Amino acid sequence: MLERSHLTIIQAVEREGTLTAAADVLHTTQSALSHTMRKLEQQLGTDVWHREGRSLRLTQAGQYLLAVATRVLPQFTQAEERVRQFAQGERGALRIGMECHPCYQWLLKVVSPYLARWPDVDVDVKQKFQFGGIGALFGYEIDLLVTPDPLHKPGLHYEPVFDYEQVLVVGAKHPLAQAAYVKPAQLTNEVLITYPVATDRLDVYTQFLQPAGITPRQHKTIETTDIMLQMVASGRGVAALPRWLAEEYAGKMKVVPVRLGKQGIAKQIHLGVREADLEIDYLKGFIALAREPAAGPRPKPARAPRP
Structure with missing residues (x-):
């Protein structure tokens, strides 16, 4: 029935605009894509697209499958990359999402010693997400979210750092x-x-x-x-x-x-992670480093209000 390749085709056609362009991106032929999707539509008992000449417009079912593709395909990619890293003895990359604009200066103070302690881990920072910070965590766009406003959801864990x-x-x-x-x-x-x-x-x-x-x-x-x-x-x-x-x-x-x-x-700054990733050593290492007193900002004492 529904396979990863179907989701990949739906996402590619939506992004590229036509089956022909999607076929080029996916390194196959238009006829092969057409045959694959017609067979899927027969199995599902519903159309994925409305065909308007050479243009394709997603049906309600197609829109739903596109949403599934957007959510699930990054998880496949992440899983394959993680297993590849295990196979080659690597640790991989830590992708950090920012919901705190002024926190970049703080983050730089954490990233520098982190890279020194974890030389086999790359760090990437993202600020714009397709579905917001929480959606980026659930969608495997990022591995860790820096936020002053944690939104508690099942499957997520937040660690206050300062x-x-x-x-x-x-x-x-x-x-x-x-x-x-x-x-x-x-x-x-x-x-x-x-x-x-x-x-x-x-x-x-x-x-x-x-x-x-x-x-x-x-x-x-x-x-x-x-x-x-x-x-x-x-x-x-x-x-x-x-x-x-x-x-x-x-x-x-x-x-x-x-x-x-x-x-x-x-206020407090929190680091949000997926609960399933809490035991990943290099992710735990970043959280531990971020919680060290030397990593946090050291503001001057606030002036007491006048009577």
């Missing part, structure tokens, strides 16, 4: 630069600069602004931390970042971290 405080970063000459903490209403007339992340994943919105019914005057998104903080230093907006990162930049830019609310916003 605590941090989310703060507002303002220019050194900004009126809020001398404040012990900022209130939500004080951002009403501000330009808030964030990474390009949905607002329902931004703590400054979900834990600070939205509960107070406040929105900033304008919301801008910038991908790079350096550009974001240059904008802040020049008085063109304010940003919400981890305190440790803000203090790191405060040494070279005219920016100041200010607590968000009197109590502040406490």
Whole structure:
């Protein structure tokens, strides 16, 4: 009945657009693909495609099989690669997914000693996923997810690696630069600069602004931390970042971290992995290294709020 080759064909045709182009990619003939898929449709008792001239449009059944192919084929590839590594005495690659834009500086401090300790393991970092970070873990796109917002699902395990405080970063000459903490209403007339992340994943919105019914005057998104903080230093907006990162930049830019609310916003960075992979030695080694005190950020003590 349904075989891996069928899923490969469906995915290739969807990606390439025609059976002819898919046949070229798969190093076979169009007639061979047509025969294979017609036989499958007969066995399933339903069409996979609507045929419109030379074009093919997936039926509801075809759409379902494409979703299965997208989820399952990477697992086949990963399994084959892992077994090949076992056969050749290798350990392979650790693919890290990032759901934490400002964590790259931290990750670099972990990756360098990790590569020294595990010379036969390669490291790859991915930020964009077809189905988000959790989907990337389940789909075997990545092996480890760095996230400040763990979404607990059966089959996943999260390991907290360090605590941090989310703060507002303002220019050194900004009126809020001398404040012990900022209130939500004080951002009403501000330009808030964030990474390009949905607002329902931004703590400054979900834990600070939205509960107070406040929105900033304008919301801008910038991908790079350096550009974001240059904008802040020049008085063109304010940003919400981890305190440790803000203090790191405060040494070279005219920016100041200010607590968000009197109590502040406490966060943790977690590493998420598939439970089935928890005993892989080089993955355990990365988690252990990430939890070492030397690997985590060492922020300055937060200034106590004024009475």
